[in-house]
Amino acid sequence: MEMVNITIDSRKLQVPANYTILEAAREANIAIPTLCFLKEINEIGACRMCVVEVKGARSLQAACVYPVSEGLEIYTQSPSVREARKVTLELILSNHDKKCLTCVRSRNCELQRLAEDLNIKDIRFEGESYDYSLDELSPSIVRDPNKCVLCRRCVSMCKNVQTVSVIDTNERGFKTIVSSAFNKSLNEVPCVMCGQCINVCPVGALREKDGTEMVWDALANPDLHVVVQTAPAVRVALGEEFGMPIGSRVTSNMVASLRRLGFDKVFDTDTAADLTIMEEGTELINRIKNGGKLPLITSCSPGWIKFCEHNYPEFLDNLSSCKSPHEMFGAVLKSYYAEKMGIDPSKVFVVSIMPCTAKKFEAQRPEMAATGHPDVDVVLTTRELAKMIKEAGIDFKDLPQRQFDDPMGEATGAAVIFGATGGVMEAALRTVAEVLSGESIENVEYNQVRGVEGIKEATIEVAGLTLKAAVAHGLGNARKLLDRIKAGEAEYHFIEIMACPGGCVNGGGQPIQPSDVRSWIDLRTERAKAIYEEDRDLPIRKSHENPKIKALYSEFLGEPGGHKAHKLLHTHYKQRENYPLDK
Amino acid sequence: MSTNNCCCCGQVDERDEKLQEIIKKHKETKGALIPVLHEAQELYGYLPIEVQKMVAEGLGVSLSEVYGVVTFYTQFSLNPKGKYKIQVCMGTACYVKGAGQILDKLKEKLGLDVDQCSEDGLFSLEACRCIGACGLAPVITVNEDVYGRIGPDDVEGIIKKYKE
Numbered sequence: 001m002e003m004v005n006i007t008i009d010s011r012k013l014q015v016p017a018n019y020t021i022l023e024a025a026r027e028a029n030i031a032i033p034t035l036c037f038l039k040e041i042n043e044i045g046a047c048r049m050c051v052v053e054v055k056g057a058r059s060l061q062a063a064c065v066y067p068v069s070e071g072l073e074i075y076t077q078s079p080s081v082r083e084a085r086k087v088t089l090e091l092i093l094s095n096h097d098k099k100c101l102t103c104v105r106s107r108n109c110e111l112q113r114l115a116e117d118l119n120i121k122d123i124r125f126e127g128e129s130y131d132y133s134l135d136e137l138s139p140s141i142v143r144d145p146n147k148c149v150l151c152r153r154c155v156s157m158c159k160n161v162q163t164v165s166v167i168d169t170n171e172r173g174f175k176t177i178v179s180s181a182f183n184k185s186l187n188e189v190p191c192v193m194c195g196q197c198i199n200v201c202p203v204g205a206l207r208e209k210d211g212t213e214m215v216w217d218a219l220a221n222p223d224l225h226v227v228v229q230t231a232p233a234v235r236v237a238l239g240e241e242f243g244m245p246i247g248s249r250v251t252s253n254m255v256a257s258l259r260r261l262g263f264d265k266v267f268d269t270d271t272a273a274d275l276t277i278m279e280e281g282t283e284l285i286n287r288i289k290n291g292g293k294l295p296l297i298t299s300c301s302p303g304w305i306k307f308c309e310h311n312y313p314e315f316l317d318n319l320s321s322c323k324s325p326h327e328m329f330g331a332v333l334k335s336y337y338a339e340k341m342g343i344d345p346s347k348v349f350v351v352s353i354m355p356c357t358a359k360k361f362e363a364q365r366p367e368m369a370a371t372g373h374p375d376v377d378v379v380l381t382t383r384e385l386a387k388m389i390k391e392a393g394i395d396f397k398d399l400p401q402r403q404f405d406d407p408m409g410e411a412t413g414a415a416v417i418f419g420a421t422g423g424v425m426e427a428a429l430r431t432v433a434e435v436l437s438g439e440s441i442e443n444v445e446y447n448q449v450r451g452v453e454g455i456k457e458a459t460i461e462v463a464g465l466t467l468k469a470a471v472a473h474g475l476g477n478a479r480k481l482l483d484r485i486k487a488g489e490a491e492y493h494f495i496e497i498m499a500c501p502g503g504c505v506n507g508g509g510q511p512i513q514p515s516d517v518r519s520w521i522d523l524r525t526e527r528a529k530a531i532y533e534e535d536r537d538l539p540i541r542k543s544h545e546n547p548k549i550k551a552l553y554s555e556f557l558g559e560p561g562g563h564k565a566h567k568l569l570h571t572h573y574k575q576r577e578n579y580p581l582d583k
Numbered sequence: 584m585s586t587n588n589c590c591c592c593g594q595v596d597e598r599d600e601k602l603q604e605i606i607k608k609h610k611e612t613k614g615a616l617i618p619v620l621h622e623a624q625e626l627y628g629y630l631p632i633e634v635q636k637m638v639a640e641g642l643g644v645s646l647s648e649v650y651g652v653v654t655f656y657t658q659f660s661l662n663p664k665g666k667y668k669i670q671v672c673m674g675t676a677c678y679v680k681g682a683g684q685i686l687d688k689l690k691e692k693l694g695l696d697v698d699q700c701s702e703d704g705l706f707s708l709e710a711c712r713c714i715g716a717c718g719l720a721p722v723i724t725v726n727e728d729v730y731g732r733i734g735p736d737d738v739e740g741i742i743k744k745y746k747e
Contacts, residue, residue, distance in 0.1 A: 165645030166645070168647040168651040169651055170650060170651050170654045170655075171654045180647060181635070181646045181647045181651075182632055189647075578646075579632070579636060579646055581632065
């Protein structure tokens with residue numbers, strides 16, 4: 001790599017020639033404030049918070065987009081820089097809805113932190129301010145344009161990364177607003193509810209639809225038997241909400257907190273992930289043996305499902321008919337479990353703690369009610385659970401060791417890895433390879449499908465069959481993969497698609513890290529590491545060896561893919577029109 | 584491909600076919616969106632959601648991107664225009680010379696707000712950016728006709744000319 005010599009604040013540095021001033025300064029531990037910048041996602045130099053003085057340049061320059069060059073002299077703290085940043089920030093604050101006390105992002109807000117860091121004591125400018133109504137019709141996402149700072153990070157995420165493109169910058173000048181076409185609600189456009197926009201928002205302009213009050217009410221209702229289940233990705237991220245390092249495993253603390261919150265039973269969605277593998281693995285084997293529709297595409301990610309329903313209806317028959325694990329679990333809890341415990345299914349209240357905002361939408365799909373009651377009553381995000389724990393005054397870091405409850409509390413390593421991209425594929429391969437070959441396979445780690453490369457491919461030789469598999473995460477990558485298949489350029493037996501980049505560990509309901517963390521630390525990798533550690537530590541690592549699952553089939557469900565399993569655990573999909581016109 | 588059928592007779596709108604030709608003509612060029620929108624607006628008079636959807640589908644871009652462009656440029660309109668399109672220049676020179684009062688008078692006389700069209704389809708009213716005729720400030724235009732150095736009292740006479 002070619003290096004260049006530069007000076008920042010009279011410190012001489014040698015940095016790679018392809019760096020921006022911001023990258024060079026970061027390496028020298030010189031802090032430059034940013035707001036619109038998010039590495040690789042939004043590098044547009046729009047907000048002007050990162051301006052610096054460059055010797056010889058006519059005006060102040062945006063450090064996030066200004067490339068370094070030999071001999072460059074930069075000043076990050078000169079009087080003109082300080083003044084410009086303050087004025088810019090005051091102007092942004094002048095029409096910001098400053099209700100910080102009641103804002104969901106208070107103390108985790110990049111704008112609030114800038115105001116503190118830049119020592120803003122007074123906002124000198126007063127004028128017109130926004131007065132927009134909230135968009136809260138979506139079951140997953142609430143949009144509050146009054147808090148929007150027009151950084152465009154969400155727009156870039158939605159348009160460039162996810163290729164969903166349902167929000168954009170509309171109007172101009174003071175009236176500029178990030179919104180959907182024709183001011184439609186997110187509920188009326190082809191939004192897939194993935195929530196990635198929330199994760200990149202620096203302020204409180206985007207948030208999940210709050211479900212905590214419904215859960216508090218259920219917990220306080222003596223007539224209800226309230227059970228909670230937690231997805232695999234939650235346990236490797238929840239700790240971040242309590243100041244713990246990224247990638248901390250907090251399974252025991254999470255379970256103990258849920259007990260203290262008063263849930264009657266604390267179950268592990270991982271058990272249902274093992275169930276999903278039994279059903280989906282059987283589906284794959286049947287389709288291969290009987291000449292069924294291939295490739296089979298996974299259906300665990302409700303954001304991906306909705307994306308497919310809107311944009312790739314020709315692939316709907318390729319989707320696995322399996323419900324996602326927490327929905328399967330809900331159906332089992334309101335049938336098998338209710339029966340076993342002698343509880344009226346209408347009194348079983350199921351709460352799912354998910355790293356996901358699309359699951360809020362999924363839970364409301366009318367198909368997801370196998371027993372006549374909604375399979376899952378409320379979905380909370382990882383962030384919402386953290387808020388409940390804080391509200392209850394639980395000291396999250398100091399709790400006794402606790403384990404999930406029986407009868408649905410045991411899970412395998414295969415289920416845990418559902419939380420990372422490639423995990424469902426790997427879990428399925430662990431089972432399918434053994435079932436097809438009829439032999440026990442020692443090495444269960446399929447490294448080809450791990451990691452954060454956008455599209456991963458694997459070829460597995462099993463029982464005389466060459467199984468071709470592909471994994472895509474992030475909907476932009478899913479689009480690329482599907483277009484390749486449509487064009488006849490690629491052929492597979494089995495495909496895993498997750499809506500969120502990195503899979504569920506980086507889901508739209510996960511703890512929000514500010515851009516100065518997100519830009520430089522790969523959250524997907526750090527959280528996935530914890531997932532794979534958890535897998536390695538578990539005694540059973542193949543879904544079909546889970547004794548609870550075996551018991552569930554022998555006592556209740558019968559055969560995988562059988563009649564009862566189909567009734568409770570499978571679903572169907574429908575094409576959705578984009579922007580239907582009023583007739 | 585979505586097309587609009589007439590609400591009364593179910594016939595396919597001929598303009599939709601023309602729009603498809605316009606899209607085809609520009610599709611392969613970079614930056615096709617704005618020229619297509621210009622021609623579409625000429626064709627329909629404005630750019631309702633039906634038209635923007637056809638443009639988006641035809642060019643392979645999202646509706647949200649099309650809408651973002653349409654709302655950014657003042658010459659694109661989401662609302663139908665009248666037979667006589669009245670524009671009041673709100674550029675700096677016209678503004679300080681009293682364009683605001685002229686606009687108010689027009690609103691009063693026409694019974695319209697900015698960006699509205701009269702029920703009989705005769706007049707529509709817009710406030711626009713500088714049209715480059717600052718020497719004549721304040722200026723209004725009615726279609727291609729330009730009226731300069733006018734005051735609120737001239738408004739009634741101007742409207743009357745087009746009512747006949």
